[in-house]
Amino acid sequence: MMSRTAVRLRSLALLCGLWLPLAASGAGFPELGKMLEKGFLISAEARLLGDGGRSGEVLGAIEPGLQLSPASVSKAYLAAAALDRWGPQHRFTTRLVSAAELGADGVLRGDLILDGGGDPALASEGLWRLTQRLHQAGVREVEGRLVVSQWRFGPVECITTDRCQAQSRAANSYSALLSSAGVNHGNWCVNVAPGSAAGEPARVFSCDSQTLIVGIDNQLETRPPGSATEFSAERVTREDGDVMLLRGHIALDAAPRDVYRASGDPARQTARTLSAMLEQAGIAIGNGFVTSIEPPSASARTLAEVEGRTMQELLLHIMNYSNNFMADVLALNLVDTPRATLLQAGEAIQDYVAGLPDHGPVIMLSGSGLTTENRTSAQGANALLESMFHRTSLFPSFVASFQSPVNGxxxxxxxxxxxxxxxxxxxxxxxxxxxxxxxxxxxxxxRSGRWGVFTVLVNGTASTPWLNWAQVLDPLSRDLERMIAAH
Structure with a gap:
């Protein structure tokens, strides 16, 4: 595998290549090509797919080999690598295990361990099913601790600004930290509703428990009916754990709403959530909960387990909603050794791409694309798309994860x-x-039913700081329309 230094040096070399003179031609992309005159960097290619190993006709190209940032288009690489590794029907499994003896009285005389299986979509529903199955197995009390083990990966070193800041505070949901034992996409959820009368504090509930399982600092005031509802929510981490800071006002007649914020420690969040569920199910935990990076002992036996969604379902959510937590957790699962890092996950994707015909160079430092140093070209991305098109058993699950604009x-x-x-x-x-x-x-x-592939990467520079989707999708749509209609 490449070292971190080697990856960064390779990234720097490609970055330097960005400043080479660009071809001013927008052959096949006359509308999109006008952005070149405004100083944007563009790599674009559209071509028909051939059959029998033959290359298809190129319908348009602008610097197709130029290495640029693909942002969340990186997730298409992850989807292909994941399908290649596991196939569409693979499921990740989360288990409750213990090496302790379970007495006839229902007392587990030792620790109960959640063995985090790296399920990118583990949610409260899965934890509740685990709790119910543990109850069905006869467990009524745990003399020891609840141990949440994230031995596969976690805490994962942050390599982006948003995730590093989220270790202490977060005002969004997308910067969630990563763990093989995370739940609910690494986010706390609270439901905010107006108080019973104007002037009273808003009412705040947990989305995942009958009792609050995250600290609340509530300075959210109820206003008269018809008032504007304006409030902020920020999660901060204090000595005693995560706290949701709520500030502002909510109208008395406003509908309750769920608020999601990235937690400061996803494994600890799982422990607190599962502890509350065990308590609701009448299963007492004698000595609280802890998190661990150690695997369960070889003598531990499974008391309850739950399987996650199939891979094709995971990819549908990762790609359609561009879920960064799910993408990077799935990418970390590609690493075969414990204590995986995002750089190792990126290397696993690069290793997959190295086997694709005619792809060319690629840099993947994460599966989500949040890592801004990711690099590929339009020609390379199209090579990935074509390779999946010809894999009959995988293509239906792969293409289904892409969005159709009319139903997007x-x-x-x-x-x-x-x-x-x-x-x-x-x-x-x-x-x-x-x-x-x-x-x-x-x-x-x-129009004639032939398949084609297209990739457009538009990157701004210091002299072109402003870029919105209308600037790219409108001219791209006009160019694609000509190609589709002409063939």
Whole structure:
């Protein structure tokens, strides 16, 4: 595997390559090519797919080999590598295990261990099923501790600003920290509702328990009916754990709403959530909970287990909702050794890409694309798409994870004529710092029914700091429409 230093040196070399003179031609992309005149860096290619190993006709290209940031288009690489490794029906398993004796009286005389299986979509529902199955196994009391083991990976070193800041505070959900024993995408959820009368504090409930399992600092006031509802929510980590700070006001007639914020320690969040569920199920924990990076002992036996969603379901959520927590947790599972890092996860994706014909160089430092040093080219991304197209057993699950604009989860992709919206499926990527990125990659079908692939990577520079989706998708839609209609 490449060392971190080698990866960064390779990244620097490619970054330097970004400043080489660009071809001013936008052959096949006359509308998109106008952005070159404004100083944007573009790598674009659209081509038909061949058959029998033959290369398809190139319909348009702008510097197709130029290495640029793909942002969340990186998730298409992750999806392909994951399907190649596990197939569409693979499920990750989470277990409750113990090496202790379970007495006839229902007392487990030792520790109860949650063995975090790296399930990217483990949620409260899964923990509740584990709790119910533990109860069905006859456990009524645990004399020892609840131990949440994240021995596979976690805590994972942060390599992006947002995640590093989230170790102490977070005002969003997307910067969630990573663990093989995380739950609910590494986010706390509280439900905020108006108080019983104007002037009273808002009421705050846990989304995942009958009792509050995260600290609350509530300075959210109820206002008269018809008032504006404006409030902020921030999670901070104090000596006694995570606390949600709520500030502002909510109208008396406002509907309750769920608020999600990244937790400061996803394994500890899992421990607190599971402890509350065990208590609700009448299973007492004698000595509280802890988190661990040690695996359960070889003598530990399974008391309860729950299987997660299939891989094809995971990819649908990762790609459609561009879920960064799920993407990076899945990428970490690609690493075969314990205590995985995001750089190792990126190397596992790079190793997969190295086996793709005609791809060329790639840098993947994460599976999510949050890592701004990720680099690929339009030509390379299209090589990935073509390779999956020819894998009959994997392609249906792969293409289903892309969005069709006419039915897309993301409203901003519903652009262009009905012909375009009905004939393409795409994955988009967005970054705003340290430079603007808008990327789109996917498949199209021509009027005659032929398949094609397209990738457009648009990167801003210091002189082009402003970039929105209309600037990219509108001209791209017009260019694709001509290609689709002409074939």
């Amino acid at each position: 989860v993301s409203r901003f992709i519903r652009r262009g004529s009905p012909l375009v919206q009905d004939h393409i499926m795409l994955k988009t990527g967005t970054l705003n710092q340290p430079h603007a990125v808008r990327a789109a990659s996917g498949y199209f079908r021509t």
